[in-house]
Amino acid sequence: MNKLVELFCDVDDFCNVFIPQWQQQLLEDGTQKRRRDSRMSTSEIMTIVVSFHMSHYRDFKNYYLGYVSLMYKKEFPNLLSYTRFLALMPKVIVPMCAYFTSLQGKPTGVEFIDSTTIKVCHNIRIPRHKTFDGIAQRGKGTMGWFYGFKLHLIVNHLGEIVVAKVTTGNVHDTQPVRELAEGLTDRLYGDKGYLSKALEADLLEQGVTLITTVRKNMKPKAIALWDRVMLSKRFIIETINDQLKNISYIEHSRHRSMNGFMLNLIAGLVAYCLKDNKPHLNLTDVELNSLVVA
Numbered sequence: 001m002n003k004l005v006e007l008f009c010d011v012d013d014f015c016n017v018f019i020p021q022w023q024q025q026l027l028e029d030g031t032q033k034r035r036r037d038s039r040m041s042t043s044e045i046m047t048i049v050v051s052f053h054m055s056h057y058r059d060f061k062n063y064y065l066g067y068v069s070l071m072y073k074k075e076f077p078n079l080l081s082y083t084r085f086l087a088l089m090p091k092v093i094v095p096m097c098a099y100f101t102s103l104q105g106k107p108t109g110v111e112f113i114d115s116t117t118i119k120v121c122h123n124i125r126i127p128r129h130k131t132f133d134g135i136a137q138r139g140k141g142t143m144g145w146f147y148g149f150k151l152h153l154i155v156n157h158l159g160e161i162v163v164a165k166v167t168t169g170n171v172h173d174t175q176p177v178r179e180l181a182e183g184l185t186d187r188l189y190g191d192k193g194y195l196s197k198a199l200e201a202d203l204l205e206q207g208v209t210l211i212t213t214v215r216k217n218m219k220p221k222a223i224a225l226w227d228r229v230m231l232s233k234r235f236i237i238e239t240i241n242d243q244l245k246n247i248s249y250i251e252h253s254r255h256r257s258m259n260g261f262m263l264n265l266i267a268g269l270v271a272y273c274l275k276d277n278k279p280h281l282n283l284t285d286v287e288l289n290s291l292v293v294a
Contacts, residue, residue: 004051004075007274011050012043014099022094038088039078045085045092046099048076049263053248053271090259096266103273105160109186110283112234113154113194115173116241117141118166120148120261121253131255139169151250151265152176154184155237159278164269166262174199177210184208189230239279240272248272 019042038045048068057063064082073079080088120136121129126147129136136148152165152173163180173193181188181203188203190212200210211227223231244250250268255261272278 003054004047004072007051007054008043008047008075010274011046011099012041014102015041015043015046015095018095018098022098038080040076040080040085040088042092042095044076044078045088046096048085049089049092049096049267050270050274053250053268054274058249058252089263090257093259093263093266096263096270100164100266100270100273103270104164105156105158105162107162107184108156108158110157110230110281111154111162111184111188112157112237113152113177113180113188113190114234114237114241115150115152115193116245117143117146117169118149118151118251118265119146119253120255123147131257132261135168135258137168137170139171151241151244152180153237153240154180154188155240157236157281157283159236159240159280161240161269161273166265178202178206181206181208187211187227187230189227189234191234233281236279236281243275243279244268244272 048064051068052060052063055063055067057067061082064085068076069079117139120132123145126138129147132148138145138147139150140146141150146169148169150167150169150171150173152167154162154164156162162184165176165180167176174196177194177199185207187209188211190210192213192215194210194212195215203210211223211231213231214221248268248271250265252264255264
């Protein structure tokens with residue numbers, strides 16, 4: 001109960017600032033001609049969607065009808081029918097994206113980069129899949145071929161998501177790095193999938209040192225002891241990817257629209273950002289300062 005109240009208060013405080021500015025912008029550019037208020041506020045809808053990703057439920061219908069409607073009827077006196085709630089969910093995608101942006105972490109000088117696959121259906125169903133036909137693409141990850149998208153993440157040593165980007169499954173890991181690395185400082189650690197002399201040179205011009213492992217058929221390269229230690233700590237971002245899929249539940253194969261996919265993904269990222277105990281590295285200020293000096 002306390003967690004839900006705390007979540008609603010945080011979401012509502014954000015919406016009280018963001019929603020009036022957003023609606024004014026929509027009216028000024030002609031995107032929105034008039035506004036009809038729903039019985040449920042944007043804050044309430046966002047709270048329920050995010051709380052689903054914080055729960056142990058794996059099906060939103062069961063969560064809404066079997067948990068929220070029974071346990072929190074007093075907290076949500078204007079609760080809508082399930083079908084009406086589903087119809088309104090796409091309208092909170094923009095506020096949800098803005099809310100996620102407000103929760104993102106700041107660069108600390110020690111960042112890790114990785115991508116994870118977001119499958120939208122089983123491989124044997126690809127020829128029959130219609131929801132993402134012409135949008136999702138086939139790609140290859142560490143577990144083999146898949147059909148869907150990729151989530152590219154940069155996280156700091158505190159386990160906070162600094163920046164995130166979604167691409168189709170056929171996009172190479174190195175392609176979005178230049179955009180993702182804008183605003184970063186000092187070191188960025190990645191696996192051998194990010195090996196590229198051109199990318200390394202471009203990032204260096206931005207003030208970012210890209211440090212990666214090497215392939216087995218390559219000659220070992222000279223890497224500072226600190227950087228070797230940090231490369232061995234890359235499990236932090238792999239753990240975050242695992243938690244996003246298995247706890248925040250950003251991946252499933254029952255999407256009926258692109259809007260539903262995006263809302264599910266962003267809400268899962270928000271749920272992770274609000275976690276109390278994130279995977280992190282215990283680096284002292286002295287160690288961070290010595291890194292900057294080096």
